[in-house]
Amino acid sequence: MKKLSEEQKARMALAVLVEPGCRELGQLVRTVGPVEALECLVQERGISVALAGAARARLYLAGVRKSQDVGTQLAQRMAERAEHIGARIITAADDEWPPALDDLVKASRTGSALRRDTDPPLCVWLRGPLRFAETLERSVSVVGARAVTGYGAYVASEFGYGLAEEGFTVVSGAALGVDVTAHRGALAGGGPTVAVMACGIDKSYPAANAGVIEQIATEGLLVTEWPPGTEPHKTRFLTRNRVIAAATLGTVIVEAGSRSGARSTLGYARLLGRKTMVVPGPINSAMSIGCHMELREPGTTLVTRVEEIVEEIGSIGELAEPIVGGLRPEDVLDSLQARILDAVRPRKAATAEYIAAVAGVSGRDARRNLPLLVELGFVVSTADGYRLSSTPKAAISAEEGR
Amino acid sequence: MKKLSEEQKARMALAVLVEPGCRELGQLVRTVGPVEALECLVQERGISVALAGAARARLYLAGVRKSQDVGTQLAQRMAERAEHIGARIITAADDEWPPALDDLVKASRTGSALRRDTDPPLCVWLRGPLRFAETLERSVSVVGARAVTGYGAYVASEFGYGLAEEGFTVVSGAALGVDVTAHRGALAGGGPTVAVMACGIDKSYPAANAGVIEQIATEGLLVTEWPPGTEPHKTRFLTRNRVIAAATLGTVIVEAGSRSGARSTLGYARLLGRKTMVVPGPINSAMSIGCHMELREPGTTLVTRVEEIVEEIGSIGELAEPIVGGLRPEDVLDSLQARILDAVRPRKAATAEYIAAVAGVSGRDARRNLPLLVELGFVVSTADGYRLSSTPKAAISAEEGR
Structure with a gap:
């Protein structure tokens, strides 16, 4: 068993005599040190009636007489039990x-x-x-x-x-x-x-x-x-x-x-x-x-x-990765392109002008952006105009690889 | 059908010609009013190329010629469809x-x-x-x-x-x-x-x-x-x-x-x-x-x-009722009383002094508070001292009624 200092023994005795967390005892220990604090407790000196009474009850329960060296006795017991x-x-x-x-x-x-x-x-x-x-x-x-x-x-x-x-x-x-x-x-x-x-x-x-x-x-x-x-x-x-x-x-x-x-x-x-x-x-x-x-x-x-x-x-820089869902058309398209794509129909092809009118954009904007939507694979260009691609997901996956 | 003002007709026509939410159109309407804004749109005057083109595409889709009174025509159609x-x-x-x-x-x-x-x-x-x-x-x-x-x-x-x-x-x-x-x-x-x-x-x-x-x-x-x-x-x-x-x-x-x-x-x-x-x-x-x-x-x-x-x-004063669980001993006891109650054993009665020592409180505090715990029904007083009541819940319910 390692040799205990007087301070350590007093702290252990105090832990036996008073329930943990007691602010009054803590302040006493910080002011006069643990050895003197234990002395105050045993002599019922400079402490509240409640704290003195609580320590007295615990001393009684432990069967320790005040005339003895309370600190050494209690600490010794605790050290032995700990080692055991x-x-x-x-x-x-x-x-x-x-x-x-x-x-x-x-x-x-x-x-x-x-x-x-x-x-x-x-x-x-x-x-x-x-x-x-x-x-x-x-x-x-x-x-x-x-x-x-x-x-x-x-x-x-x-x-x-x-x-x-x-x-x-x-x-x-x-x-x-x-x-x-x-x-x-x-x-x-x-x-x-x-x-x-x-x-x-x-x-x-x-x-x-x-x-x-x-x-x-x-x-x-x-x-x-x-x-x-x-x-x-x-x-x-x-x-x-x-x-x-x-x-x-x-x-x-x-x-x-x-x-x-x-x-x-x-x-x-x-x-x-x-x-x-x-x-x-x-x-x-x-x-x-x-x-x-x-x-x-x-x-x-x-x-x-x-x-x-x-x-x-964690430390600075340990940042959580943002949660991302699957890539969607809106991730690669601006809002104008998204509006145009919304207006393209799945099966029935339509002219750029018709698509523009449905989307609420100018014919010029539609004519400019539809080829890009075709290139990205969202839209198919036919003799009658433009219709939705039947495999738009492939287009998005391809885009992911860029 | 209620009679529409020129302003109302112009707003309805604008809603047909331009997708909702357009900030440019909104600002134009707030500056020159809806009637003049519609005129700007139809004449492609003082507006962006994109907005002009979008309106043109919609007019084409609607089959309305610019030479006609666009506002009255579109509004009339919309009013009829609404009524229908x-x-x-x-x-x-x-x-x-x-x-x-x-x-x-x-x-x-x-x-x-x-x-x-x-x-x-x-x-x-x-x-x-x-x-x-x-x-x-x-x-x-x-x-x-x-x-x-x-x-x-x-x-x-x-x-x-x-x-x-x-x-x-x-x-x-x-x-x-x-x-x-x-x-x-x-x-x-x-x-x-x-x-x-x-x-x-x-x-x-x-x-x-x-x-x-x-x-x-x-x-x-x-x-x-x-x-x-x-x-x-x-x-x-x-x-x-x-x-x-x-x-x-x-x-x-x-x-x-x-x-x-x-x-x-x-x-x-x-x-x-x-x-x-x-x-x-x-x-x-x-x-x-x-x-x-x-x-x-x-x-x-x-x-x-x-x-x-x-x-x-809601209005001031519409406050949510706090969520409360069932009443527990700690709701009616202070922390000293709760500590004393914790130290009372279920079956084996003990003296106030023993309970004080286990709880880490003074004998005086235990002697003072145990009768209250008895009165509240948490604890039973016997010839040998104090033990826990076997029906503490009844005590809490009784307390709830106070």
Whole structure:
């Protein structure tokens, strides 16, 4: 086990004593440092009654006496548990710590009650071969509904796979539905994937995803800010979502009901100035209602292809190819020529003058342009005048080759 | 037959001699008036070679000699044909003329070749009981793909019906697919509907929609700027689209392929400062590609419900009701209470102190809030402490009634 500094031990102890995201504790740590902050907590000095009481309750639960060296004791326990399950613990002092997480300091508390616990993690538990900071340099979170539809599963899988192919790390929450499908897609695409969990790193939650979670621990990275043994709670999922948003360059929602937690991830991404992307779906699908509500907000980008996600979050110049349909007559003709062509009949040949009158152009314009339409293969010239070619598609294909 | 003024006769003759939307002719009419403009056309005086040649070709086709009173002759013919098929002709001089159409004067020619013919109509042929200007006061166009999917047909039908119920006139192009389905929906909703056609008012195009077109002529309004006998051409559909966009307060695209003509209608709506609304769909549906391309443009509003369309184009105060899911614990609890509730176990009761430690709150906060959670029915108080209620939903329903 690597030797822990006093600072690291204090941060780990603080993570045990206080629920993640606590702004009061974060500010204290930033002001006096983690060692002194822990001292304040234990001595119930210079902190709110609520924070003091919460720490006291946790100390009691942990069976640690205040007279003992709380930091060393708790940190030692956590380090042992981490080693036992093959996890490592990092703090802001480590190389592996992603600076992006510290942007959460700037995420100010808003009117919403759920936005209260937005302070950065004090430390995180990691399991897996990837280096945390490095793998996030080119990363995107793909999140969404647990009750995914076949459509959402298709999209999550395609996006996970495609983003992996493009060299992006796919970050998600290992939840049922969109999350796990995106992870699976990324693994299938041979790309790195990171699961940010809302429970202890020793828990495989949800149990149905235990297999994938184990695969991520082997090939990707499991991340959590809760100490080993912590159960997932509803409010913890929301607190966890801020890390998914902060860790990545942008967040993509694939499917989301009107009350989906994925919307909170997108909300944090917006708050942090990350790219916010949403996949649309049928308007009569309950699992796209939340997506459409988000798309009606300014600043949210609708995405339909991996290329469009890459265009949003990738480097300069990674632009999505425009979608083009098949080449049509109007692509090679100007509006005058298109009008003349419209006036040429399929079987019955007509003079240039007649065609001009029907098209509403001058006889001169018709006489000038009809030979070009013949040359392009749209029109056939006969003894009686001009009629439509029966194989205009060949003409367009020929034009494509130019 | 009502007596036509010289101005009206001249406008009708001009509509026969020149394809609609011609900016050069429009400017001439606005400068010298329709009577003098017709004279210029016939005498080939002060106009471009192209315009002179086009008018000459049409005069030749119509079999009218320049020595005759061209205006009276052509207008007389058109008036007779209109009366024969139960149509009326109106010009800007009529009460029934919608001032909104004249906004097209401001729609400046852009880089796109297809945006050239944007001048307002010189006159329109009408069939049906509705008054044109009046019925457009509260109107919206619903347009889209001919190759509609089941999804698009569902949406077009629902929107047509719902907008009719809200007292809106549904305007469309009577085409196969989205257009005709929206018209049908509006008719079923008992509302007014207007079909703007790209051919003579005596043509039922497409033939498959002849029944609906006849019903619109009986209950709604058929509109066209092409004289009787005119065939629909591809370029005419695009020219016609500017009228659909100009006539209404906003345009809704239901489904559109990447090259759909509906996108040109939306483009005109944008150019004219009308509301541009688009329905999303599955990203793997070819018939939603054009919709999503438009939604990726700034200023386009995603709509999923009739109320959202009404909010865009209706009067002040016609706001869409927010979408709300069922009431959940987090709706009635603050974040502290939600955290405490998360820490209460389903079957095994625990003390307030234990619950506080798990939740990460102070014992005092737990002791204060647990009785409230009991009162709300989320939690049950037992001799051993607190456990989750087995019927929390009842509690929420009770709360809903407050």
